[in-house]
Amino acid sequence: MKKVMRLFFAAMVLVGLASCNSNDDFGTQEIEIPGVTIDGDIDCCSAEEALQVYRFLQTVKIIPELSTTVDGKYDVFAYSKNGSFHTGYNEIFFVATKKKNGNYIKNFDVTSVTPLMLMVKMNMKHSTPVGSSVETFDESRLAVKRGWVSFLMNTSEAGSWTLGYDVSVLGSNGGIETADITVNALPDGQAWLKNFKWNDQTYFLSLVNPTDWQTGKNTITAYVSQKSNPITTPYALAEQQFTIEIDPRMPDMGNHTSPDNVSLTKQADGSYQGTVNLTMTGRWRIHLTVKDAQGNVVAGGDNLDEGYSSLYWDATI
Numbered sequence: 261m262k263k264v265m266r267l268f269f270a271a272m273v274l275v276g277l278a279s280c281n282s283n284d285d286f287g288t289q290e291i292e293i294p295g296v297t298i299d300g301d302i303d304c305c306s307a308e309e310a311l312q313v314y315r316f317l318q319t320v321k322i323i324p325e326l327s328t329t330v331d332g333k334y335d336v337f338a339y340s341k342n343g344s345f346h347t348g349y350n351e352i353f354f355v356a357t358k359k360k361n362g363n364y365i366k367n368f369d370v371t372s373v374t375p376l377m378l379m380v381k382m383n384m385k386h387s388t389p390v391g392s393s394v395e396t397f398d399e400s401r402l403a404v405k406r407g408w409v410s411f412l413m414n415t416s417e418a419g420s421w422t423l424g425y426d427v428s429v430l431g432s433n434g435g436i437e438t439a440d441i442t443v444n445a446l447p448d449g450q451a452w453l454k455n456f457k458w459n460d461q462t463y464f465l466s467l468v469n470p471t472d473w474q475t476g477k478n479t480i481t482a483y484v485s486q487k488s489n490p491i492t493t494p495y496a497l498a499e500q501q502f503t504i505e506i507d508p509r510m511p512d513m514g515n516h517t518s519p520d521n522v523s524l525t526k527q528a529d530g531s532y533q534g535t536v537n538l539t540m541t542g543r544w545r546i547h548l549t550v551k552d553a554q555g556n557v558v559a560g561g562d563n564l565d566e567g568y569s570s571l572y573w574d575a576t577i
Contacts, residue, residue, distance in 0.1 A: 303367040303430060304358075305403050312400045313355065313364050320353055325441060326423065330434035333359055336368070336427050345421075345443045347414050348452030349466045349483070354394065354405040356429045364403040368429040370394040374494055375409050376438070379419045388412045389453075389464050389485035390494035392530060394425075410453055410466035410483070414445040449543045451574035456550060456559030462487040463498055463559075465548065468531070470575035473538060480506070480536040480546075482524055497530045505549040505561070507569070508536055512543055543576045 305313060321343030328336050339353040356368040375388050394407035415421055421443050426435040446452065452467040468481040486498040504524035509515045524534035538544055547569035549561030560571030 303365050304363045305366060309366075309400070309402055310364055313403050316353075316397070316401050316404060317355065323352075323441075325439045326352075326425075326436060328427070328434060328436050329359070330356075330427060330429045331432035334365065334368075334429040334432060335359055336370075336429065336434070345409070345411060345441060347411050347443060347446050348450075349408060349410045349468050351406055351408050352394075353397070354407075354427070355403060356427070365429060366402045368405070368427060370405050370407065370425055370427050372426040372435075373407055373409065373423070374425065375411065375421060375423045375441075376492060377413070377419050377421050381418060386412075386491040387488065387494045389466055389483065390496070391483075392497055408483075410464065410485070411443045412453065412464075414443045415441075447576075449574060449576035451572075454548070454571055454573060456571055458550075458552075458558040464495065465504070465550075465571075465573070467546075467573045467575070470573075470577070473536075473575065473577045475538055475540055475577070477520065477535055477537050480524060480534050482532045483530070484532060501526050501553045502532070502558070503551045503555075504532055504534070505551065506534060506536055507547040507549075508538065508544050509547060510540070510542055511545050513540075538577060541577050543574065546573045546575065548572055 317339065320339040320341055323338045323340055323343055326338035330336060334356055336354060336356045339355070340350055352373070354370050356365040357363060358365060371394065373390055373394065375390065376385055377388070378385050389410040391408040394405045396402055397404040397406045409423070411421065413419065421441050422438040423441050424436050424438045426433070450470070452470060453464060455462055455464045457463070464485045464487070466483045466485065468483070482504065484498045484502060485495040488495050506521050506523060507517060508521060509517050518537040518539045520535070520537045522535035524532035527533050536546065547560070548571040549557060549569060550559040550571070552558050560569040562568065562570050
């Protein structure tokens with residue numbers, strides 16, 4: 261009985277809050293009671309799952325230009341943290357709903373995320389690093405898919421960005437071929453994307469999580485991508501295995517460093533993870549030394565005896 265009451269309460273919360281759901285940019289989304297099958301549809305969320313999705317959507321903002329309708333039956337919404345993009349690493353979240361009742365759908369797939377920049381003066385186009393796939397966010401939010409794009413540069417007079425993707429919802433196919441998007445510059449004191457060349461190839465180092473850091477030890481996450489050929493193809497994760505040694509310094513505080521930092525190493529999901537110790541708030545320049553699988557330096561590490569490298573990220577906490 262208690263479980264039934266919890267599901268009923270969660271369902272009523274969702275119905276009551278539907279009018280302020282961030283999907284409202286596409287019209288009012290009335291959510292019927294989740295937790296029961298509707299017309300035999302087993303792909304709708306339970307009440308508890310729907311509540312988790314709703315709560316998550318209150319932490320992000322919709323990107324209207326990347327939201328679409330599929331086959332007249334389903335709405336697909338795209339989100340980012342602030343409803344916009346910036347240079348460097350950005351997460352993109354997708355949610356699909358039934359148009360007739362607003363119910364979240366678990367069985368949908370987003371593929372072929374394709375960002376493209378038109379360099380106006382040079383009359384050429386190029387892509388940028390993109391995550392290997394768009395996958396389920398986590399087990400408590402099965403109806404949310406997450407991917408990422410790391411933009412090389414911001415929108416300016418020199419160039420403009422478009423982004424497209426394919427989507428399949430319960431067997432119906434659709435998507436967005438190209439949509440104009442704006443990529444903003446990062447604030448001063450932030451630089452989250454750097455590149456290096458090795459064996460005639462260009463690689464990109466995308467820093468993931470500087471806005472979440474606190475003073476003290478933090479898990480640091482990054483991705484290493486390789487420039488594609490042709491360059492209009494999204495840049496995939498590099499197959500090579502590197503080690504990324506880090507030496508954080510505070511250039512505004514006498515360039516002092518911090519102890520107990522751990523190099524970034526490749527994980528099963530293709531990311532690189534390590535530990536960075538940020539002993540105080542302010543701007544940190546995280547100097548990088550990239551080594552190959554044999555321990556040979558392939559980039560950075562130019563003058564670490566004095567705490568400097570030509571390869572670094574900047575992050576301000």
